[in-house]
Amino acid sequence: MSDLPLRSQLAVALGRTASRMSRLAGRGDGSVIGGKIGLKLDPELLTRLSADRKLVLVSATNGKTTTTRLIASAMSGLGEVATNAFGANMPTGHVSALAAAPGAQYGVLECDEKYVPLVLRETRANVVLLMNLSRDQMDRAGEIWQLAGKWRKALDGAETHVVANCDDPLVTWGASTAKKVTWVAVGQHWKEDSWCCPECGGPLDRDGSHWACRQCHFARPKPDWILHGDRVTAPGGHTYALDLQLPGRANRSNGAMALAVVSLFGIPAEQALPLLGKVASVAGRYTTVSYQGRDIRLLLAKNPAGWLEAFDVLEPAPGPVVLSINAQGPDGRDTSWLWDVDYRVLKGRPVWATGERRLDLATRLEAAEVDFRMVDDIEQAVLAVPPGKLDVIANYTAFQDIRTRYGRAL
Incomplete structure (x- = not known):
């Protein structure tokens, strides 16, 4: 933190004070107001706070708060991990999370879908996890095809390593311009937003887990990680039991994606799985x-x-x-x-x-x-x-x- 310019140090200090006052007043955890004040004083604060850290951005319509928590838990053996545990997933929340852990070499940040291009540009995150896209708050966020297109443009030529759900055609399309992609097959339970090809608009044919466009080349890529029931198969072919306290098939999907992400930081599944199993609730969910x-x-x-x-x-x-x-x-x-x-x-x-x-x-x-x-x-x-x-x-x-x-x- 002492390496920051004086203006940035002041922005961090005043942001922390605002966050603390917000908590004392019972107005929430203070993540948004603290980050807002920090960015007002130093518009480049997110970039400065991200420097020299290894960061993961987690984005999806559903499950990003839970998966962020799972990844942060699995990475805890590496040392302190900065994370926005309460779901403040826009730049203001990212600033607060990073400022709260100035000594953390690692960070896991949940990111609102439409902010992925901006936050990726500001942080130059090492890994971006893209899990699913479906209709959500269309009066505010717009059409999900637009979001996928923004992901696609932001990742084109980017050095970040993308981990993406290959069972979701929109996610696959958004991630496919990246230089490095790890594909994870975790299923797509809600299919009502992806019956048409995002590449050409033609119909998508589905045969079990495989999907392909009837009119162009766009098709499901070969997965590196595969979830089947409550077991996960890693790239080397070894299969692991996914024993989670969090219930349901969606959380098994979240857990498999988390394993794929932390493997990029050298954390083997044998080490990560017990840490994933310790997570019992996330920001009140399942409590x-x-x-x-x-x-x-x-x-x-x-x-x-x-x-x-x-x-x-x-x-x-x-x-x-x-x-x-x-x-x-x-x-x-x-x-x-x-x-x-x-x-x-x-x-x-x-x-x-x-x-x-x-x-x-x-x-x-x-x-x-x-x-x-x-x-x-x-x-x-x-x-x-x-x-x-x-x-x-x-x-x-x-x-x-x-x-x-x-x-x-x-």
């Missing part, structure tokens, strides 16, 4: 909070693909579930994506609908012929459930509201 005899498990789902993965880890039917939807800025104002989610899987369960946009949710559930009760406040739903297990699925700000009310355990 179980006890409240008046109820064990409330919090699940985050922000878009159709995320809801599909949340349904995958629900307690077996007829376990009760509460659904909560807001439409604030961080969520995206447009809730029309609710119609892309197949809620019929919830039939036969006690279901409650709440949140600021509960009427939108109720309309969708009614159309899916799912029996439910709409309540003004989640407390009404919690107290209506008999003592025992209760799953709560919420989008971003609704999730944070619920997490604040019932406990912010990590």
Whole structure:
């Protein structure tokens, strides 16, 4: 830190003070405000703080916070790792994360999809992990084909090593201009955004895990790492059991991607796997909070693909579930994506609908012929459930509201 110019040192100090005050005031962890002040005082602060570090950028529509945590855990044996553990995934959050760990030689930074080109240019990250792309906050982020195109342009000729999910055609297209790519086959559970070829617009044919365009050369590349069930096969052919505390197929995918990334830093799977297995929750996701005899498990789902993965880890039917939807800025104002989610899987369960946009949710559930009760406040739903297990699925700000009310355990 002492190698920084005086202006940068002042920017870091004032940013830290703002972050600390924000935490004391109960306004969050302070990552955004601290980074915002730092960049205001020194617009080149992210570049300066990134110098002489080995950095990983993690980007995807779903799973980037969890995978960032998994990678940081697996890399902890190398020494201190700077990371934005609470999901502040824009340059302001990156500045705060790096400033908070001035002696860390390594950094693992979650990065919002549309900020990948900017952050890659500013940090010259050693590794970029690209996991999936699907519709999300289209009123704010735009079409996902545009995002894939920006990735493709940013990576063209870049020296960074890309690790990418070859089962997602949009991710493959975005990553394929990079000089060095490690392809990982972890599946694509949500396919509704990739039926057409991003290269020419023609139809994609799928045969099992393989996909190819019917009209041009674009096709699934040969994977270096392969996830099959709860086992991962590495490039040398050795297969490892993936034993995670985090539930569901999505987290097995996240774990396999994490293994591929840390291998580039010389960390063997045998060393990384026990560290991945120690991660039990991530920024409140999958946390179980006890409240008046109820064990409330919090699940985050922000878009159709995320809801599909949340349904995958629900307690077996007829376990009760509460659904909560807001439409604030961080969520995206447009809730029309609710119609892309197949809620019929919830039939036969006690279901409650709440949140600021509960009427939108109720309309969708009614159309899916799912029996439910709409309540003004989640407390009404919690107290209506008999003592025992209760799953709560919420989008971003609704999730944070619920997490604040019932406990912010990590």
